[in-house]
Amino acid sequence: xxxxxxxxxxxxxxxxxxxxxxxxxxxxxxxxxxxxxxxxxxxxxxxxxxxxxxxxxxxxxxxxxxxxxxxxxxxxxxxxxxxxxxxxxxxxxxxxxxxxxxxxxxxx
Amino acid sequence: xxxxxxxxxxxxxxxxxxxxxxxxxxxxxxxxxxxxxxxxxxxxxxxxxxxxxxxxxxxxxxxxxxxxxxxxxxxxxxxxxxxxxxxxxxxxxxxxxxxxxxxxxxxxxxxxxxx
Numbered sequence: 001x002x003x004x005x006x007x008x009x010x011x012x013x014x015x016x017x018x019x020x021x022x023x024x025x026x027x028x029x030x031x032x033x034x035x036x037x038x039x040x041x042x043x044x045x046x047x048x049x050x051x052x053x054x055x056x057x058x059x060x061x062x063x064x065x066x067x068x069x070x071x072x073x074x075x076x077x078x079x080x081x082x083x084x085x086x087x088x089x090x091x092x093x094x095x096x097x098x099x100x101x102x103x104x105x106x107x108x
Numbered sequence: 109x110x111x112x113x114x115x116x117x118x119x120x121x122x123x124x125x126x127x128x129x130x131x132x133x134x135x136x137x138x139x140x141x142x143x144x145x146x147x148x149x150x151x152x153x154x155x156x157x158x159x160x161x162x163x164x165x166x167x168x169x170x171x172x173x174x175x176x177x178x179x180x181x182x183x184x185x186x187x188x189x190x191x192x193x194x195x196x197x198x199x200x201x202x203x204x205x206x207x208x209x210x211x212x213x214x215x216x217x218x219x220x221x222x223x
Contacts, residue, residue, distance in 0.1 A: 004150075032208070044214050074149055087150070091209075096141075096153070098150045098151035100149060
């Protein structure tokens with residue numbers, strides 16, 4: 001089993017829709033959680049950290065469920081510019097582990 | 109403030125050739141790392157460094173060497189290129205290894221093709 005698993009997608013949704021991704025992690029002692037965004041042929045960039053209490057940044061909401069060992073990302077009122085690959089990142093056992101990413105495509 | 113820079117952007121090598129991928133950062137970060145990204149595999153850690161003079165192996169270190177003589181620079185050397193090393197290579201830096209939620213800053217990547 002991979003340490004961090006994501007549904008690769010692609011998720012293809014219309015502009016304005018709400019879309020959610022989950023990411024599961026295997027190590028219950030994992031300490032820090034992040035969502036990164038990667039545009040095609042570009043480097044990953046931090047989208048948001050994920051806190052135990054959940055956090056929101058504009059149209060983006062991230063949540064952590066330690067009991068079930070997953071984190072989630074919700075995007076509301078999706079824009080064409082949200083089309084990208086979203087990487088789940090977990091700090092676990094002294095190392096940073098990247099998920100393989102979920103590809104999101106927003107159609108007009 | 110240039111952030112993390114990588115050179116070259118693209119490179120084609122023949123099997124058996126050696127080369128060095130350059131990485132530099134101007135943010136005074138202690139932690140630097142090299143990843144490779146292959147389709148469907150996500151980012152895999154090759155080598156990392158927690159400060160000048162200190163390096164360690166990541167998940168996929170075979171065929172690669174690193175050194176960290178200064179805080180700013182962290183070059184990655186391919187000793188004898190193989191087609192399996194065809195990939196996109198990203199260098200990253202941060203204040204620490206992520207234990208306290210530090211952001212990883214990535215360079216623009218080097219696309220390597222080994223024939």
